[in-house]
Structures are given as structure tokens and as C-alpha cells.
Amino acid sequence: MAFQDFDIIQERRRQERRRTLKKRLIIALVVLFVLGGIAAVAVVAFGSMKNNTNDSNKNENKGGKHHPPSTGSSPKTPSSAPATPATTQSAAFQLTSVCESSSYKSLCTDTVAKTTAQNPNAATDPKELVKSFITSTTEELDKAFAKAGTIRLNTEVEKRAFDVCKEVMENAKEELRSSFDGAGTIVPGKPQANGDLNNWLSAVMSYQETCIDSFPEGPLKLQFMTTFNSSEGHTSNSLALVSHLAGLTNLPQVQPAPKQVQPAPKQVPPDPKQVQPDPKAVQPDPKAAKPDPKAVQPDPKAAKPDPKLVKPDPKAVQPDPKAVQPDPKAVLPDPKAVKPDPKAVQPVPKQVPPDPKAVQPAPKLVQPAPKRRLLQTGFPLLAEDGLPEWMNHEERKLLKDEEGAMPKPNVIVAQDGTGKFKTINEALVAIPPKHQGRYVIFVKKGTYIETVIVAKHMVNLTIYGEGSQKTIITGAKNFVDGIPTYHTATFVAAGPGFIARSIGFINTAGPDKHQAVAARVSADKAIFINCRFEGFQDTLYAHTHRQYYRNCVIAGTIDFIFGDAAAVFQGCMIYVRKPSPNQKNIVTAQGRKDKFETTGIVLQNCKILPEEPFKPFTKQFKSYLGRPWKQYSRTIIMESQIEDFIDPAGWLEWEGNFALDTLFYGEFKNTGPGARTQGRVKWAGRKDITREEAMAYTVETFLQGTWVKEAGGPVRMGLGS
Structure with a gap:
């Protein structure tokens, strides 16, 4: 029995050696096949890179012809060291997928091709791509506005509408500069971190629409719509790109393109308890049998495109197929269309503060507007605490608590002469240009008949009154009198960080005057507390x-x-x-x-x-x-x-x-x-x-x-x- 058992063991060992040998031969064949495949891919890639280089040169020439660089306010395309051709090709293909969610797909893919040819790093760094998209938007907006300036304007209404265009286009360019500077703040997987960038780009879109809407319905408005179609498309694609990248869980790091073949991890040593092959058995050549880890194990992260870059974020706003083309109904009569009157309400420019020693002309005695009583009669009677009688105790307490202590003012405006100024505009003009921190203006009770404009350079301004029915700013500009809606506003807030408390803003034009704005607000991070806005349309x-x-x-x-x-x-x-x-x-x-x-x-x-x-x-x-x-x-x-x-x-x-x-x-x-x-x-x-x-x-x-x-x-x- 012992000798028989020995024979059985010997036979088992021979079978194990044969299996081991067979396994190693298979591995050797697989290695040879993989190495051959890698060599073939390298040859194809080299040829493709050569073609891509030629295509890029052609695209650069095309871009220069059809999209000449803008002079002046356009931000420069970000410069950077070129990425390796293989990485550029792979990453560009991945980032092109963001155009799938665009409403302007063809324009988007053309922009990707152009920008990556001009700035190779835009193909590997999404933040650089966003900057390039914003640059393209700026260039297109400059061209659109230049073309708009050549359109013949025949009537006073049309000229006033174009004045609105000039004003909002300046705002749009400023927002684009802010967007370009802020493009590097994109945080993957945290859309909330991109609030400023989305805010600025959304405003750019709105400003272009404001320009178009300022014109009456008709051929001229249609001409302006056509003029701004391309710049609006670029703005939309910039917003779409930011939305897509914000949804990614990871963004590529800005670094030199890594080699495609990465060292394989250390191999786990064989288990000593396993049956080892007979050392006397014929072994295949170790150089041929053992796969070289450096050649066989390309890094999967380098070889496979990131699926999160290839597929748009499912949580991102998906394009509506019906909205891909500009809506033809956008040309339909739009009561909001005729909105601007530039000459009526220009933002207050920086002015030299009035000489305090100079004698100021006595302002006219300000009387309530004729229709003021008509507008107020519809509101509930006020109790002794200044709040509507119908409010219960809890609501009254809440409002009183929220009124809080008012900040110490830098200046006081009072019609009765007890303040430094008698009009709000005088106080605004006198704001020190280099003032640091928040500037506070207290406006005492009274009805101030003036068009008040908190201009864009008036940052972090607070204006508060003695109550929304005690401190009142009123006007009567309206559309029927030939003023575009945009410029009918009694009060305009454009300076970022603006705060208003306990003030009434009223347009007394009445329902027969159609569009008549009490307040227009374009200030970012604006706050209005316990204020009143009265008007009709x-x-x-x-x-x-x-x-x-x-x-x-x-x-x-x-x-x-x-x-x-x-x-x-x-x-x-x-x-x-x-x-x-x-x-x-x-x-x-x-x-x-x-x-x-x-x-x-x-x-x-x-x-x-x-x-x-x-x-x-x-x-x-x-x-x-x-x-x-x-x-x-x-x-x-x-x-x-x-x-x-x-x-x-x-x-x-x-x-x-x-x-x-x-x-x-x-x-x-x-x-x-x-x-x-x-x-x-x-x-x-x-x-x-x-x-x-x-x-x-x-x-x-x-x-x-x-x-x-x-x-x-x-x-x-x-x-x-």
C-alpha cells in the first residue's frame, strides 16, 4: 500500500507540473499578444496625432478668419504650456460631451475645437476651458454690439432704446470680466460654490435680452434679435459648461499629462504552502514567460476616459429638445419689450462733491404727488404703532423685533433742513469715492419727488427711513409718455451690497400710463426690509x-x-x-x-x-x-x-x-x-x-x-x- 500511495503522489505531482507549465505558456502567449497590440495602437496613435496637428493648424486659421480676436475689453485667452498630443486628443473628446446638454450644440462644438486649438491646456483643464468659453462670449458680444451700432435709428423712441443697450452692454462686459476672473473657483460636486459665476453669467444673458426688449415690436427689434443671437448662444454655452462641470465628482488636476503606461502595483508573493512545481521540470524562459508589469499593466485611469466627463451630469438641467432652436415666438408682441429709456434715467456718474462752503440753491418745497392719496387709500388703516390694524400680536411683535436698531448714519437727509442734505441725490453725489466699509444714509420722513439712482460704483450702501409710509420716494415716469420701461423707475439700485429699510418707493403714473416702474433693482446681494413698492403695471x-x-x-x-x-x-x-x-x-x-x-x-x-x-x-x-x-x-x-x-x-x-x-x-x-x-x-x-x-x-x-x-x-x- 505504501508504494502504491507513493506512485499516486508522483502521478499527482507530474499532473501539477504539466498544468503549471501549460498555464505559464498561456501567460507567455497572452503577453506577446498584448505587446503586439500595444505596438499597433502606438503606430495608429502616432498617425492620428499627426493628422490632428494638421487639423489644429487648419482650425486655427479658420478661427482667425471667422472669429477675429476682439480688441479692447475682451479678456485674453489664457496662455499655458501645451499638453502632450495624446492627452489633448483624449481629454478634448471627453469635454466635448458637455455640448450634449447645450441648446446650441453646433456652436458649442465649434467653440471647443477653436479654443483647444488656441489653448491646448483647455483640453485637459476644465477651468481653462471655461475661461476660453467666456473669452469667446466676450468677443462675440463685442462684435454684436459693434454691428448694432451701425443699425439706422429713425425715431426718438428707437434712439432712447439704443441708449438702454449701451448702458446694459457695459454692465454685461463688466460681468464677463468678473466671470473670467472667477472661472478658477469652480468646485467639483458643489454647485453652491459656483454661485457667483452662475450669477454673473445669468446677468450677462439678461442684459442682452434687456437690450432687445427695449425696442418696439417690428423689423428693427427682429434685426437686434438676429444681431445678438450668436452672443446669446455663447453665453448659454458658458452657463451650460459651468453647470456640467459643477456636477462632476472630480475634475482633472492641472499638471503635465501623465504617461499612459503606469507602473503596476507590487505583485503578491506566492503562498509557500501551495504545491510548488518540480524544479527539475522544464521551465519556460523567464524573460518570455513573466510579463513585464510596466508594459502590461497600463493605468486604467489613464487608459479609460473618465465616464463623468463623457456623460453629462444627470442632475444637471437637461436640454429641452423644443428649446434647442431660438424660440420663434420670442418675436411675438411683448408688453415688456419696450422697456428702456436711457436718457431719462442714466446711472449717477461719479461727480465732484459739492463745495460745502458754496451756497446751495433752496430746493422747491416738496409736495406729495397729486395721485399719492389715491394710491394709499386701498391699504389698511395703521394703528398707533405704525402697523396695519389687522395684524395680530405675534405678527406685530415679529415686525417690531425685526425693525431692530438702525445703524449710525454717515449723513442725514431731511427736507426741513435738519440734516446735511435736503435731497437724497445730493447725499449720493457726496459719498467719498474712497470710502471704506458700509456707507449709511438716514432719510427723515417726507415725500421726496426725485429719481434716485444708486449707481454700480456705490458699493455697500444702506439707506433707511422712518417708515415705509413716512419716508417716501416718488415719481411718475411712464411708458405712455415716451419713456422706455427700463427708465421709468422712480428708484434704481445697481450698487452691489445695497440695503434699504423702512422706505416707500412709488410710481404715481396710474393704470392708464401702462408700464411705470416704482423700483428697478440690479444690485447683487440687495436687501429690502420693511419697504413698500406701489404702482400699477x-x-x-x-x-x-x-x-x-x-x-x-x-x-x-x-x-x-x-x-x-x-x-x-x-x-x-x-x-x-x-x-x-x-x-x-x-x-x-x-x-x-x-x-x-x-x-x-x-x-x-x-x-x-x-x-x-x-x-x-x-x-x-x-x-x-x-x-x-x-x-x-x-x-x-x-x-x-x-x-x-x-x-x-x-x-x-x-x-x-x-x-x-x-x-x-x-x-x-x-x-x-x-x-x-x-x-x-x-x-x-x-x-x-x-x-x-x-x-x-x-x-x-x-x-x-x-x-x-x-x-x-x-x-x-x-x-x-
């Missing part, structure tokens, strides 16, 4: 950038909260007034042109109710929550009280089917008889949203609202309980 123009309104009163008839800002209204009283015969009331008209803009109107914890004189007539007029001014109009109403005068349909179309599939109108946890959504319109974009969806439109998320807290303003960062 187009009362509050929330034009651009991030804005926050708390405990304010807004009153009007048609589209009386409109614009393309990212604006949140908390705890505000929205009063609908009696319109002219045959008119409808519409609370909001949001103007988001592009699906990648981070803009919208949010009403949170507000009350939407009829003004007292309108109550007996609510059955005679239809009233709606909003309508789509632009293709991707976005309005959210949440945790608010809606009275029963609002039509059960809730929302009104602009004209025909325009924007009904691309708008987004969300309602969440509203109360009151007008909040029932069973009878709402059945549009694809109208939705009862969930709590999770509503969170995207809170101050914390939608406005990146830490700046509201830092400014000391009362704010609810999230949703209610």
Missing part, C-alpha cells in the same frame, strides 16, 4: 442678480413683480389692485431666457390678497399668480396664503403655447381658498412640488444666502416647520 423690476425682500408691501395690477433676478420674497404682503377695464391682474412675470440661468422669483410665507377698494370688484376681473415673460420663466410660490380672488387656473399663458412646455411654476404647501391646485392649468411645467424640491428654492440654496445673515438682516434660511 410693472411696479417692481427685479432685474438681475441675487435679491432678498423681507416684510415688504408690493402693490400693482399687471406683471407687477417681474424681471430676471434670483429673488426671494419672505413675509411680504402682495396686494392686487383694481385694473383698468378689460384688463387682467397678473402678480408675476419672470423673465428667464435660458434654461441654465440660475434665476427665478420665489414667494415664501407671503400673503396674496386684494387691495381693499378692489374687493367689491374681484368677480369682474380675472387675477392670476403669473405668466411666462420668457421661454424658461420660473416662479415658485410656497408656504404662502392665497385668497380666493385668484382664478382656479392659477396661471395665465403669455400668448398661445409660448413657453408652456419649458417654464417651471411650482407650488408647495400654500394655504387659503386660492391655494387649491385641483383646477390649475395642465401645462407640463406647472407642478405641485415636494419638500425636497422646494428646498432648492430657499434662501440658503437658491441665493447662497449666508450674505443675508452676515448683513444682519432677519431671514429664514430654509423652509418652515
Whole structure:
């Protein structure tokens, strides 16, 4: 038995040696096959690189012909050391995939080809690609505006409209410079970190639309639309690229292109307990049998394209196929179209402060505007504490607490001569150009009939009064009198970081004068607390950038909260007034042109109710929550009280089917008889949203609202309980 057992063991060992030998021979054959494949790929890649180099040179010549570099304000294309050709080819292919979510795909792919040819690092560093996209946008905008300047203007209305274009184009160029400088701040996987960049680029889109909208309907407006079509496409693609990259979990590091073949990790030594092959057995040549780890194991991270770069982020806003082409209905009559009057309301330029020793002419005695009483009669009577009588104890306490202690003013404005200045504009002109920190102006009670403009260079300015019905800024500019809507504003806030408290802003033009703006706000991170905005059509123009309104009163008839800002209204009283015969009331008209803009109107914890004189007539007029001014109009109403005068349909179309599939109108946890959504319109974009969806439109998320807290303003960062 022992000898038989020995024979069996010997036979087993021979079989194991044969299996081992067979296995090693197979490995050797595989190694040879892989090495041959690598050699073949290298030959093909070398040929492809050569062709790509020739194509790049051709593209550079094409780019120079069709896209001449802009002189002047355009940012320069970022320069950098060239990447290796193989890496450039691979990364460019991956980044081209971001164009899949673009509304202007052909323009996007052309821009990628051009920019990567001019700046090879743009193919490997997404941040460089964003800079290149912004540069292309700037160049196209410069060309568009230069071409617009050659268009013949025949009437005074057309000339005033072009003055608006000049003003907003300067703003757009400044935003593009900020965008270029901020392109390096993109943080992968954290869209909130890209708030500034999205904010600036969204404003650039809005400014171009403002220019077009300033012209009356007709061939001239269509000509301007065509002129700015390309620059708007580049702006949209820049926004789309930022949105795509923000959704990635990782971005390539800015470094020299790594070699495709990386050293393989250390091999695990064989287990000594395993049966070892007979040393006397014939072994294959170790040089042929053992695969070279450095040659056989290319780094999978280098060989395979990053799937997150190849596929657009599923969470990113997906392109609507119907919106890829410019909407033909955009040319339809647009009441907002005729919006600007440049000469009527130019931003206050930097001026030399008046000589305090000089005798100032005595201003005319300011009397309330003739229609002021008519506008105020519809509001509830005020109690001794200055608040409406209908407010309960908790609401009164909340408002009193939020009023808080006012900051010490740098200057005081008083009509009775007890301050340093008698008009607000005098105080604005006297702001020291090199003032550091926040500048505070206290305006004593009175009705100030003047067009007040907080210009863009007036940064971090606070203006507060003695109460929104005591300190009043009023005017009566309107569209019927030949002033573009953009320039009818009684009050304009353009300086970043602007804060207003306890002031009333009123346009007394009346309903027969059509568009008549009480306040136009384009200041970024603007805050209005306990303020009042009164008018009829187009009362509050929330034009651009991030804005926050708390405990304010807004009153009007048609589209009386409109614009393309990212604006949140908390705890505000929205009063609908009696319109002219045959008119409808519409609370909001949001103007988001592009699906990648981070803009919208949010009403949170507000009350939407009829003004007292309108109550007996609510059955005679239809009233709606909003309508789509632009293709991707976005309005959210949440945790608010809606009275029963609002039509059960809730929302009104602009004209025909325009924007009904691309708008987004969300309602969440509203109360009151007008909040029932069973009878709402059945549009694809109208939705009862969930709590999770509503969170995207809170101050914390939608406005990146830490700046509201830092400014000391009362704010609810999230949703209610």
C-alpha cells in the first residue's frame, strides 16, 4: 500500500507540473499578444496625432478668419504650456460631451475645437476651458454690439432704446470680466460654490435680452434679435459648461499629462504552502514567460476616459429638445419689450462733491404727488404703532423685533433742513469715492419727488427711513409718455451690497400710463426690509442678480413683480389692485431666457390678497399668480396664503403655447381658498412640488444666502416647520 500511495503522489505531482507549465505558456502567449497590440495602437496613435496637428493648424486659421480676436475689453485667452498630443486628443473628446446638454450644440462644438486649438491646456483643464468659453462670449458680444451700432435709428423712441443697450452692454462686459476672473473657483460636486459665476453669467444673458426688449415690436427689434443671437448662444454655452462641470465628482488636476503606461502595483508573493512545481521540470524562459508589469499593466485611469466627463451630469438641467432652436415666438408682441429709456434715467456718474462752503440753491418745497392719496387709500388703516390694524400680536411683535436698531448714519437727509442734505441725490453725489466699509444714509420722513439712482460704483450702501409710509420716494415716469420701461423707475439700485429699510418707493403714473416702474433693482446681494413698492403695471423690476425682500408691501395690477433676478420674497404682503377695464391682474412675470440661468422669483410665507377698494370688484376681473415673460420663466410660490380672488387656473399663458412646455411654476404647501391646485392649468411645467424640491428654492440654496445673515438682516434660511 505504501508504494502504491507513493506512485499516486508522483502521478499527482507530474499532473501539477504539466498544468503549471501549460498555464505559464498561456501567460507567455497572452503577453506577446498584448505587446503586439500595444505596438499597433502606438503606430495608429502616432498617425492620428499627426493628422490632428494638421487639423489644429487648419482650425486655427479658420478661427482667425471667422472669429477675429476682439480688441479692447475682451479678456485674453489664457496662455499655458501645451499638453502632450495624446492627452489633448483624449481629454478634448471627453469635454466635448458637455455640448450634449447645450441648446446650441453646433456652436458649442465649434467653440471647443477653436479654443483647444488656441489653448491646448483647455483640453485637459476644465477651468481653462471655461475661461476660453467666456473669452469667446466676450468677443462675440463685442462684435454684436459693434454691428448694432451701425443699425439706422429713425425715431426718438428707437434712439432712447439704443441708449438702454449701451448702458446694459457695459454692465454685461463688466460681468464677463468678473466671470473670467472667477472661472478658477469652480468646485467639483458643489454647485453652491459656483454661485457667483452662475450669477454673473445669468446677468450677462439678461442684459442682452434687456437690450432687445427695449425696442418696439417690428423689423428693427427682429434685426437686434438676429444681431445678438450668436452672443446669446455663447453665453448659454458658458452657463451650460459651468453647470456640467459643477456636477462632476472630480475634475482633472492641472499638471503635465501623465504617461499612459503606469507602473503596476507590487505583485503578491506566492503562498509557500501551495504545491510548488518540480524544479527539475522544464521551465519556460523567464524573460518570455513573466510579463513585464510596466508594459502590461497600463493605468486604467489613464487608459479609460473618465465616464463623468463623457456623460453629462444627470442632475444637471437637461436640454429641452423644443428649446434647442431660438424660440420663434420670442418675436411675438411683448408688453415688456419696450422697456428702456436711457436718457431719462442714466446711472449717477461719479461727480465732484459739492463745495460745502458754496451756497446751495433752496430746493422747491416738496409736495406729495397729486395721485399719492389715491394710491394709499386701498391699504389698511395703521394703528398707533405704525402697523396695519389687522395684524395680530405675534405678527406685530415679529415686525417690531425685526425693525431692530438702525445703524449710525454717515449723513442725514431731511427736507426741513435738519440734516446735511435736503435731497437724497445730493447725499449720493457726496459719498467719498474712497470710502471704506458700509456707507449709511438716514432719510427723515417726507415725500421726496426725485429719481434716485444708486449707481454700480456705490458699493455697500444702506439707506433707511422712518417708515415705509413716512419716508417716501416718488415719481411718475411712464411708458405712455415716451419713456422706455427700463427708465421709468422712480428708484434704481445697481450698487452691489445695497440695503434699504423702512422706505416707500412709488410710481404715481396710474393704470392708464401702462408700464411705470416704482423700483428697478440690479444690485447683487440687495436687501429690502420693511419697504413698500406701489404702482400699477410693472411696479417692481427685479432685474438681475441675487435679491432678498423681507416684510415688504408690493402693490400693482399687471406683471407687477417681474424681471430676471434670483429673488426671494419672505413675509411680504402682495396686494392686487383694481385694473383698468378689460384688463387682467397678473402678480408675476419672470423673465428667464435660458434654461441654465440660475434665476427665478420665489414667494415664501407671503400673503396674496386684494387691495381693499378692489374687493367689491374681484368677480369682474380675472387675477392670476403669473405668466411666462420668457421661454424658461420660473416662479415658485410656497408656504404662502392665497385668497380666493385668484382664478382656479392659477396661471395665465403669455400668448398661445409660448413657453408652456419649458417654464417651471411650482407650488408647495400654500394655504387659503386660492391655494387649491385641483383646477390649475395642465401645462407640463406647472407642478405641485415636494419638500425636497422646494428646498432648492430657499434662501440658503437658491441665493447662497449666508450674505443675508452676515448683513444682519432677519431671514429664514430654509423652509418652515
